[in-house]
Each structure stands twice: as C-alpha cells, then as structure tokens.
Amino acid sequence: PPRKRLKIDDDPFGAVGDYAGSFMVKTAVEAMAGYDTNPGRLYSPQGRAFYMVAPEFLAVSDWERHAVVADLRGSFTGYGSGLTPNADGTPLSAPLDIDRPNFTGHIDGRLDVSRDTHLLGQARLLVSTDNPGSPNVQAGLARYPIYTTVGGTFGIDQNFNRMQVSLGGTVDRTDYQWSKLTDGTSSSNDDRNFTQYGGVGRVSYELNPAVKPFVEVEGDSRFHDLYLDRNGYARNSSGGYVKAGTSFEFTRILFGEISIGYARRDYVDPRLSPLEGLLTTASLTWNATPLTTAKFYSDTQLGETTLPGTSGVLSRTYTVEVDHDFRRWLTGIGKFTYGTLDYQGDNRNDTIYSVSGDLIYKMTRSLWIKGTVRRDWLDSNQPGQSSASTVVMLGVRVQN
Template sequence: SPAPTTVPPPSTLGLPRIAPPPSASANKAPVPAAMAGTVPGQPLRRRLKADDDAFGAVGDYAGSFLIKGGLELSTGYDTNPARLNKPVGSPVYVVAPDLLVMSDWERHALVADLRGSFSGYTNNMPATIDGFASPSPVEINRPDFTGHVDGRLDVDRDLKLTSQLRLRLATDNPGSPNVQAGLQKYPVYAAYGTTVGFDQTFNRFQVAAGATVDRTAYTDSKLTDGSTFTNNDRDFNQYGGIGRFSYDLKPGLKPFVEIQGDSRVHDQAADRNGYFRDSNGGYAKVGSSFEFSRILTGEISVGYSARNYTDPRLSQLAGFLTSGSLIWNASGLTTVKFFTDTQIAETTIPGSSGVLVRTYSAEVDHDFRRWLTAVGKFTYGTLDYQGQNRNDKTYSLEGNLIYKLNRNIWVKGTLRHDILDSNQAGSSSQGTVVMVGVRLQN
C-alpha cells in the first residue's frame, strides 16, 4: 500500500475527555504504616491505582508522571519480505521499543505515546537493471515509528485547550507501485505535524475544533547503479482544520457530526512525470460514540470524502468513507475488537490522482489462563488508484500466542499470512511470516 496521508484522524482533536482523579483530601482512607517513608517526616509514597491485570506492566512514577516502557525482541522467517510476484525469503529480526508517559494531575493532562520498530533481513533481495542482474542486491530493512504527544489545558469546567505533536517515520510498503525500480534500499519518509484547538461544552452540546499543520518529506532514493534520485516532488505541506459537533443524547450515547478540510502544497509544482499535484480536499461524516455498561464501547461513523487537484488531467478523487473503533467485552476472558478507516493517499503513478485506501480489521483476544493469551486478527483492505483502473485488495490473517511469565517478561509466538491481490498482471504477491520473541516491560 502507499505511504499514508498525514490527514489527522478524529483523535488528533485532543485528548479524550478524562475525568479528573478524586481530590487528594476527599474521602481519603487512612494510609497503612507500611506505605509511609522510613525516615521520620518523609512524605508518604504514592498509592498506586488498582490494577486488574495481574501480568500487566506496573510502570514507575517520576514526580507526577507514570512511565511505562517495553522492548520486544523477535526473530523468525519471512517467505517474501519484498512482496515479490516470485517470492524470495529471508530470516528476519525485529526490535520494537515503546514508551508511554501519562500525567497524574487533578487538572490538565499530558500523554506521550511512542512506538517504534526496526525489521532487519539477513538476505538481501536480487535486483535487475534493464533486465540484467545487478552486482548490488537490494536492502529491504525497514524502520517504523509512530509517536504523538497530547496535551489538555483545563481553562474551566467547560472549556479545554487541546494540542498534539505527532511524528511518523516509515517507508513505502513492499509491493506498492510507488516503490521505484532499481532501488538499493527503500527511502524513508517523515510525516510530522501539530494540531492546536479547543473543546467547549454547552450543557449537553459539545464543540471541538482545531487547526492542523503537517509536513511529509522523503529522503533521496539510492539506486543499485550507485546513483541517487531526489524525491523532492513527493514532499508537501498540508494546512487544514477539523471540527466536531456532538450531543449527549443520553448516558452512553453521543452522536456527532465531523467536518474536515485541508490544502496540500508540494515543494515542486510538477512531479517527476509532469503532473501538478497540489490539491484541496476534505470530508464530512456523521456517527456516534457510545458506551453500554462497558460491554460495548467505541465509536463508528460514515461519510464522504473528496479531493480536487490543480492539474486538470487529474480527476477528482472521491468516495464513501467509514471510520470506527469498537470494543466488545464478550466475557471476562474474551474481547472482540473491530476497526475501520478510510484515507486518501498520495501516489507517484502517472495519471492517477491518488489512492482511496479502505481498511477493515477484526481481532479476538481470549485468555485461556491469566498468563496465557491467544490473539486472532483478520485485516482486509482495498486500494483504488483513481484514473488508472488499478485496484488492489489486501488480506492478512494473523495468530499470536502470548505466555506471560510475570509482569516484566512475556514470550510471544506469531504466525501471519499476507496476500496482495491486484488486477495488474505481475503485481500480486503472498508471504508468510513466522516469529518468536520476548517482551521485556516495566
């Protein structure tokens, strides 16, 4: 699939409305002597919140911040890491750190969520130049990082100021037509930006809005013949705004209307094929968030998205969109999750306006024991390349088995099969990944 667009999802309006913790002095039970410091006059140590997960990370407090960190180390085999029509396999290792920092204040909030990974392959892929074998095989190692820092300033009971800083580092996905022929290794792109806005409540009516600024920039491509190719024509800035109007219809049910608009301005007026890709677009959607006795929670919405391009040769890219996140606690041992999202992504294909990307994912988590969890996940996606009559379908079936030794060490096994089904001859591919690893967390 192509590199994702930087249009912020609904969550970038700011943090969810978090109920403040109870006052430190209200209804406070006596603290046992064991909780007190060993030195006379030393302040009492912080009382940790109740934790229902006997094998979850506890974290540590640094002042008024709770910090949780983890590191996953995995190794295995991928039968087709480059997602070629004729598979070439390779052993693979993955290093994936993550860090979560949350404030514990009576007012205001600050949350940093940082997650990254590096996938390394010991076998390089064969390459060809004009039909002849290249002496320089292709490196397919891929970094991936997603991070955001969300802040909320409580001006008063009904008015909150919200903000977000975000960063995404990645490469084009293997099998994408955006991947150039003759690459020595995948170029890395950075998509970063900010949202600044507010959240105002009028009794049951709520207005949340924000201004967004984002930038996407690619490194140069290194080719197998030793030369480099600039990707400046893929670099662009995006300026926009987003607003949501919602109403507390009744406890647990909150319908909303959301509207977003933006302009994309590229560093170069024309791309490598002579197309002018500056554009204006946006979406409108309706939906609802809900919480029914904590058994079924989340939100779901439907709408319509459209984008118009400066170049008259590029037709309008428009389509129906869905977005949502549902969590069903089927029982004390089983949780079912459903996610859907729609994006309009950029492309380098001549004559194609862009890509309408739809993704649908279902996941089932089941605890055989508190220390043994199985996770099954199925993902289906469609990629419609406007103006080129290219349609790709993606399927991914994944199973995980997690053995939790204690709160700090988990052992994990993964089996995943990916399918890319394209209507373009020679573009379809399949690959199977088998991994085993350990997670260290605190």
C-alpha cells in the same frame, strides 16, 4: 480502624510502571526473530530471516487539572542481505536493502481554562518507508527511501451543557530522502515533499451517558515543493471530508465509535480527476466474557501516489480481532484483515488479506514470551503484481 481492602487487579500480568515526578511512566521493548517467505512482496518470492526490535514509551500526567500524554512507539526490522527484485519480480544483479524503520509518536496536552473550556494541542511524528509491493516503489532502488511526517494541532473544546464543540487547526510536513539506486547514483524525491494546512471541527451531543452522536468536518490544502512531479503533473490539491457517527458505551460490555461519511480531494492539474469515495471508520470492542474480547476496526485513507495520470489511492481496511485468555498467563489472539486499494485515474485495483495468530505466555509482569504466525496476500488485477507471504516470529517482551 480496619485496613482498607485493596482493589482487585484486573490484569495481574500488566505493566506496573513507575512514577517520575507527577508522571506515570510505562516502558517496554520487544525483541523478535523469525522468517518471512517474501519480505519484498514480490511475484517471485525470495525468503529471508529477519529480526525486529520495537521499543515503547508511555507517560501520563497525574494532575488534578490539565493533562499531558506522551505515546511513542517504534520498530526496526532488519533482513541482512538484500533482495534482488525487478519490475516483473525476476532477479537483478544488484541487491535491494529492505531493512525498514518505523516510528509513530504523539504528545497530547490539555489546558483546562475552566470547567467547560479546554485548550488542546498535539505534536506528532511519523517515520516510515513505502510498503513493499507498492507501485510507488521505484525500479532500480538500492534501499527504500525513508520519509518523515511531522505536524501539530492546536484547538479548543467548549461544552455547552450536553453539547460539545471542538475546533482545531493542523499543519503537517512530509519529507522524503533521496533514493539510492543500484547503479550508485541518487534520485531526488523532492516532488513528493509537501506541506499540508487544514482545519477540523466537530459537534457532539450527549443524548445520555452511554450515547454521544457527532458530526465532523475537515478541510485542508497540500502544497508540494515542486509544482510539477517527475511525470509532469501538478499535484497541489485541496480536500476534506464530512462524517457523522456516534460513540457509545454500554456497561463496558460493548463500547467504541462508528461513523460514515464522504471524502474528496481536487487537484490543480485538470488531467487528474478528483479522488473521492465513501468514508467508513469504526473502533468497536465487545467484552463477550471475562476471558474473551472481540474487536472491530475500520479505516479509510486518501493517499498520494507517483503513478502518472493517477490522482491517488483510496484505501479501506477492515480488521476483526479476537483475544482469549486460556489462563490469565496464556493468551491467544486471532486476527483477520481485509482491505481494498483503488488507484483512481488508473485501472489498478488491489485487494489485501491477512490472517494471523499470536500466542503470549506471560511469565511475570515484566517478561512475556510471544509467538506469531501470519499469512499475507496481495491480489492485484495487474499482471505480475500479486504476491503472498508467510511470516513466523518468536521473541520476548520486557516491560515495566
């Protein structure tokens, strides 16, 4: 009989991966070096050379029933000698170590009880620090304290013909290291540690194979280790959101998900006003041509803060990205991000902008060369808090 023709490879320079038992495993590591004109995001810039190492691990089960996916990504950015910021951006005599680790990982599992019933679970871990330029960064720090958020979700998906109902319970724990100060002492961050318990429900209906509208509701409660924070405010709170939207897919040319809703968080301390605002989320992809892809992302978050009298920060970000293959082995990526940070209960409002360009030369499936140029701005209505920075990076990506 004639031999079956192989499927055309959509990405001749994509990672192939290896099988480990019944799991398809793909790994990668990026090693970059460059220069940042203002890594501390200070009003008076202080530039530093840096390096970054970023490993990735992806494992996907290849089973007829049930599924497990592990997606682990991390990075470490080292700047060598420390910066010397003061509250107003002027130098201090003692340095600030601005090396920053980052890790985001989750393991998702699905147990197929029946054709219409699935049990779902997720374990997740986040490791990071406060962002440079954030008002949550303490004065007199010797280095940024690391925080970890570990959590899990357990839920169920039930299909009723075209309608799908999903319910889940969540628990997350956030812990901060003690802060090391430039005078050699340490400062506790126990008032920033908290445990969050919550639940989420979602109902969606498949109007047709391309359009699936949904309604989602979430509620949670946060309990801090210390009832009163460093400024005497009780920050235990309850909150949640409600949003409605749709996922869609039109012949793989335009697909994604978009929604709009409302989020609110109420605090035990009556001096803290509710943290609330319009909720906008989106993840859209448009395959304009076989060589050009445009993407749009939007997200809204209600975050914690240590500012006295301030409930929290309502942050919104919007990102537009265009990828173009000049050749199958040469890809250019342009990205623009706009965001707002509203510190409710305080008169501080920040606006962020970021413009970047990447050029990727794919030598083989396993080895890429990458170059990046990025410009970041933070425009604050508070005197001495605005900043700008230019970042240039060059490095390699090794993948399998």
